Amino acid sequence: MTPGRRSSTFTRLLRHGFTDPSAAEHLLDGPELTPVRNDPVLLEALGATADPDLALHGLVRLLEAQPDPTAHRGLLDTLIAAKPLRDRLLGVLGASAALADHLARHPRDWEALVTYEPRDLHPGVEEFERGLAEAVDPVTLRVAYRRCLLSIAARDVNGTIDVAQTAAELADLATATLRAALAIARTAAPEDAALCRLAVIAMGKCGGHELNYVSDVDVIFVGEARDGADEGKAIQAATRLASHMMRICSETTVEGSIWPVDANLRPEGRNGPLVRTLSSHLAYYQRWAKTWEFQALLKARPVAGDVELGENYMAAVSPLVWKAAERDNFVADVQKMRRRVVENIPVTEIERELKLGPGGLRDVEFAVQLLQLVHGRADASLRSGTTLDALQALATGGYVGRVDAGQLEDAYRFLRSMEHRIQLYRLRRTHLVPEEETDLRRLGRSLGLRAEPLTELTREWKRHSGVVRRLHEKLFYRPLLDAVAQLAPGEARLSPEAARERLVALGYADPAAALRHLEALASGVTRKAAIQRTLLPVLLGWFADSADPDAGLLNFRKVSDALGKTPWYLRLLRDEGAAAENLARVLSAGRLAPDLLMRAPEAVALLGDGESRGGGGGLAPRGRTHLEQEILAAVGRAPTAEQGVTAARGVRRRELFRTAAADIVDSYGTEANPAEPDQGALVDRVGGAVSDLTAATLAGTLRAVVREGWGDTLPTRFAIIGMGRFGGHELGYGSDADVLFVHEPQDGVDEREASEAANKVVSEMRRLLQIPSADPPLLIDADLRPEGKSGPLVRTLKSYEAYYRRWSLVWEAQALLRAEPVAGDADLGRRFIELIDPLRYPAEGLGDDAVREIRRLKARMESERLPRGADPKLHTKLGPGGLSDVEWTVQLYQMRHGWAEPGLRTTRTREALAAACAERLISGEDAAILDEAWVLATRVRNAVMLVRGRAGDTFPTDARELAAVGRYLGYGTGHAGDMLDAYRRTTRRARAVMEELFYGA
Structure with missing residues (x-):
């Protein structure tokens, strides 16, 4: 071959899309490939x-595998003469190395x-059955299966189908293969076949007529005894036949494997019997x-068998399928299953996961199936197992x-x-987009993207994936808006009954009211309504993910009514990242x-100013210094003490909202930042902020009172000492403020x-703090003072x-463990602490009598103060393993060892517990158990206040309120029982530790 001719061939190959023309030219140099090299049509x-x-x-391998020169020449002649064969055969060879291997083995x-x-x-199915008819064992069945697969692939890559x-x-070929495999199994065990009837039910993609090239074929087996046969023996025989059929398809031979047959969708999964009777299926x-x-x-x-x-199986189970949407928490269960699938994808693969990742095939399938189950009860036209048919x-x-x-x-x-x-x-089961450039180029070209295959493939893949991400939830909610907005007359839309049906499935208890809210928010041609129609499909999904969707939608309407004319409000929700969620x-x-x-709708702005986590964000708690400066400035501008306290209450209202909103957001999580909160950190943040x-x-309030009554100078120095949870930086949303008041002329x-002046101040x-208000009350409790209420x-x-x-009594010294100055004269507060330190941290610790007295008081409190009718095991404060158990244990150690261990000299429970452990x-184990119980009990109390709007020490009895507490604590809808079990388990362990450490049991 002359250099000139070689260069010409090289150029032609390069022009025809060969990426390695040198290697191709070398292959074409052989005399047996001269017809290929010289035929421009073949190239x-x-x-x-x-x-x-x-x-x-x-093609070279296939030609080399031909049994003789005549067959070799016959293949080449046919390729040159017959365009359909040429396109089909070369198309397969250019798309599938695995089928090229098959052709090389079976020329x-x-x-x-x-x-x-x-x-x-x-x-x-019948044509494929004829193609598999000669298969008599697993090996010949595999060969015949690949031959049939070859014809499907040829039509596929050439766009004929x-x-x-x-x-x-592919699903029909799988059906024919299952039938052939079952026939082989029956032939191998005729005595089993004579005993039983066996039906094979296809599930998943095979059942839906939408199978992949390589996929598990999901099945369920139903067995019955033939007339006169013993049922137990018949089911055993059916199980042997089913197992043999699965092995025939799944096992690897010299011809490779067909595909795994997976029966794990059966009742009880892999733990259940492989074959059940129809009545057993129904009972399950x-x-x-x-x-x-x-x-x-x-x-x-x-698909196979009897x-x-x-x-009969289908007739029995189908009615149950179409009642599934009536189950409690139906939508939540389906969505939770989808989330679980995504969570199980390795982080390194999620962006390449074509099937299971966000914006993947499973999102389309789940959305369609959800809608089918909701509306298929009343509309039989929706009952298709094929995704595209159902979508249409x-x-x-x-x-x-x-x-x-x-x-x-x-x-x-x-x-x-x-x-x-x-x-x-490769005929391998995978859903990952390849990473190698060669693989991506072949993939892009196979899809008709020829100009810039890699660039075009990536662009189209991301575009379509983005569409799915955007639509898979919108698909469920958008028609609800179309049903009420009525902006496109003549287009099919949800009927009122279908809209109510969908809202009920989402968990709305009052679908008629929900539709009224949607109509009020989204109807009309104003810019405001248009933005609401953009926001609401997503918001409805988030409301449905809560324990009370009705309240979420109602509250959103109220906020929108209050702020709808404010220019920044809807713009914030539309543009500010996580603000809407x-x-x-x-x-x-x-x-x-x-x-x-x-009470302050403008506080919505806090939700869009940065993330809740980390410093500087809109929901990040503000420190005491900044809060005090703002409140004192507001009080200074007010003309009267009462107006000053009203201004202070306004700041408090906004900051309570900031704290509560951050707590909720970080407990629930967002799409961008799923909830995996540090429970202890959340408790500490709420306690510190409140x-x-x-x-x-x-x-x-002190500044307002002093300024109105005495001007700038009070006749006496005055300090407020925080006690209890207040002094311990552990206040909850509904906690009273325990205090002592001290003054010095x-x-x-x-x-x-x-x-007289000090008493007037108090x-x-x-009085000012008790003036009736819609805000959460701030009650001052001074009952821990000397002589108590007297x-x-x-x-x-x-x-x-x-x-x-x-x-002083021992309980008073114990109460002083949490004393800390919180307002007023700082020097006086410091000297008060110096006064009480020897009392609360007694030199050489507590004597035996004092220890016995503390234990006696604790036992008495347990027996006398628990409210009548309350379940002790679920009472967060006084129940076993609750707040009191942990706090009294920690406080006993502080009083016994605080004189010698500086770390114990703190008003904060968790800090003191950590110091005792250090x-x-x-x-360490006991400390962790006590800490977990204390944090959990505190979280429950905070949750109860958030959910009910009033304080409580035990779990709510109302089902929706209980579910809302569960969502706050990280339990999905419908799992309140799991939450209560976990609470009892945690506090039971804490009680055991407490009895050992506190009572010396």
Whole structure:
């Protein structure tokens, strides 16, 4: 070969799309390939394949495998003369290395592609059965199966059939293969076949007539005894036949394998019997089946074995499928299953996952199935197991918008085509988009993207995936808006009954009211209504994910009515990232946060100012210094004390909303930031924020009272000491503020005058803070003062000193463990702490008598203070393993060892517990158990206040309120029982630790 001619061939190959023309030229140099090298039609046909290099290599192997020169020449002549065969054979060779391997092993199988009659273009089960008829064992069945697969692939890669027809043919071939495998199994065990009737029910993609090239074939087996046979023996025989059939299809031989037969969708999964009678199936589905099992039965279809038994099975289970949407938490269960699938994808693969990842095929399938199950009860036209047929029926019936359905169908077809071509290359079960450039180039060209295959493939894949991400939930909610907005007359839309049906499935208890809210929000041609129609499909999904969708939608309407004319409001929700989702979570999480927001709707702006996590964001808690400065400035501008306290309450309302909203958002999580919160950190943040806010509010109230009554100078120094949870930085949303009041006359002021002034301050502060208001109350509780309710509300520092020196009881010293100055004269507060330190951290620790007294008081409290009728095991404060158990245990260690261990000298429970562990006074395991119980009990109390809008120490009895508490604690809808079990388990462990550490049991 001359250099010039070689250069010419090289150039021609390069022009025809070969990526390695040198290697191709070397292959074509052989004399047996001269016809290929010299025939421009063959070179052009090779260049038209997905991978010309792969196609040429496969053709060389096929030619070399021909048994003699005559066969070799006959293949070449046929290729040159017959364009249909040329396109089909070379198309397969350029797309599938696995089928090229098959042709190299079975060099006459190319003849299966010669016939090109119209009746052969769309074979069904019967044609495939004829193609498998000669198979008598697993090996010959595999060969025959691959031969049939070859013909499907040839029609597919040449565009003779579309992706839906390809999937249907693959399902029909699977059906024929299952029948052939069952026949082989029956022939091998005629005595078993004589005992039983066995029906094979296809599930999943095979049942839905939408199978992949390589996929598990999901099945369920139904068995019955033949007349006169013992049922137990018959089911054993059926099980042997079913097992043998599965092995025939699944096992690997010299010819490879066909595909795994998977029976794990059967009742009880892999733990259940492989074969059941029809009555056993029914009993399971009626009593035990989960929502996803009915969803799976959407695609059930008898395919092999006893036809009558298979039809009886379908007639029995189908009515149960169409009642599934009536189950409690139906939509939540389906969506939770979808989320679980995504969560199980390795992080390194999620962006390449074509089937299971966000925006993948499974999103389309789940959305369509959800709608089928909701509306298929009343509309039999929706009861198709095939995704595209069901989607078309949903569009025709007005259950989804036609434009949305069309976009979703285009995306599904493209993604399924990608999946098919990826699997066809090696005939391996995979849904991952390849990473190698060569593989991506072949994949793009196989889909008709020839100009820039890699760039075009990536662009189209991301575009279609983005469509699915955008539509898979919108598909469920958008038609609800179309049903009420009525902006497109003449187009099919949801009937009022179908709209109510869908809302009920979403968990709305009052669908008529929900439709009224949607109509009020989304009807009309204003810009406001247009933006609402954009927002609501997504918001409805977030409301449905809560325990009370009705409240979420109602609250959203109220906020929108209050702020709808404010220019920034809808723009914030539309443009500010997580703002809309944060608002939806807050509005549907209970009463407290929405009530706060309704009193100050402009606080919605906090939801869009950065993320809730981390410093500086709109929901990040503000420190005490900043809060106090703002409140004192507001009080200073107010003309009267009452107006000053009103201003302080306004700041408190906004900051309580900020804290509650951050707590809800971080507990529920968002799409961009799923909830995996540090429970202890959330508790600490809420406790610190509410305590700081209470301290700042008291400081502002004190300033207002002093300024109105005495101007700038009070006759006596005055300090407020936080006690209990307040002093411990552990206030909840509904906690009272336990305090002590201490004063000290200014120099030259008479003690009586000073005392009168101090008492007037306390009295006026309490009056102002108790003025009726829609805000959560801020109650001052001074009952921990010396002599309790019988003693004076305020004392001088000297009076406290005299009392504690002469009369103090051990419980009072214990109460002082959490004393901390929170407002007023800082120097006086410091000196009060210096006064009480020797009392609460006694030198050399507690004596035995004091320890016994503390234990006696604790036992008495347990027996006397628990409310009548309350379940002790679920009482967060006084129940076993609850807050009191943990706190008294920690406080006992503080009083016994605080004099020697500085770390124990803290007002904060968790900090003191950690110090006791660090000093090895309490083991790490015991400390962790106590900490977990304390955090959980505190979270429950916070949840109850958020949900009910009023404080409580036990779980709600109302089902919706209980579910809302569960959602806050991370339990999905319908799992309140799991939450209560977990609470009892956690507190039971804590009680055991407490009894050992506190009582010495």
